[in-house]
Amino acid sequence: MAEAEIGAGTTRRGAYEKGVRRRREILDRAIEVFAERGAQGTSLRAIGEAIGVSHAALKHYFASREELLVEVYRAAEERSIVADPAPAGSSVVGLMTHAARRNHGVPGLVQLYSTLVASALEGGHEDARAFFSGRFEGLRRLLAALVRDEQHAGRIRADIDPEAVAALVIAASDGLQTQWLLDPAVDIEKSLELLEGLLERPAT
Numbered sequence: 001m002a003e004a005e006i007g008a009g010t011t012r013r014g015a016y017e018k019g020v021r022r023r024r025e026i027l028d029r030a031i032e033v034f035a036e037r038g039a040q041g042t043s044l045r046a047i048g049e050a051i052g053v054s055h056a057a058l059k060h061y062f063a064s065r066e067e068l069l070v071e072v073y074r075a076a077e078e079r080s081i082v083a084d085p086a087p088a089g090s091s092v093v094g095l096m097t098h099a100a101r102r103n104h105g106v107p108g109l110v111q112l113y114s115t116l117v118a119s120a121l122e123g124g125h126e127d128a129r130a131f132f133s134g135r136f137e138g139l140r141r142l143l144a145a146l147v148r149d150e151q152h153a154g155r156i157r158a159d160i161d162p163e164a165v166a167a168l169v170i171a172a173s174d175g176l177q178t179q180w181l182l183d184p185a186v187d188i189e190k191s192l193e194l195l196e197g198l199l200e201r202p203a204t
Helices: 002-037 044-051 055-061 065-083 092-103 107-120 126-152 162-182 188-199
Strands: none
Touching (some): 002 065, 002 107, 092 188, 162 188
């Protein structure tokens, strides 16, 4: 009986690991496609055709088109951060500037990000809403902590609220990237550098 249970457990574990690998393969291929095309394709079936995966396989691993798109963006962002991390000691604005510079190489994923954020604001898009609500909250917390560090170091004005600065920097970065999608002549880095200058503590 014990041997049978061990065998069944091994089989289940093997099937689970195979499923994890297959899901990762689908995400890998989807990331490549979306990096080039953005969120084009209005159905899960159309996305499956674009990435060379059957509609049945996609439905097995992802309950909806939105869930797939959220997971594609999540995985792509995590991998890009690992591949090209911000330099140690980056300022609060410098961190976002580095991310924007990194995103220039994958306009399709920037477009996917913008599409998902817009969806999160509408009813019936709980996957996107949950992902971006958590993402923005975590990012504000991270940036606010950096602002406090820079205030203590005397690099950022002490009379401004760290949480408000964090929200402002995110809004500036996201808004500039949206403008850049519409007009590649928009200089994101120059605008963010201006914002950084406005936040700096005046020389005494």
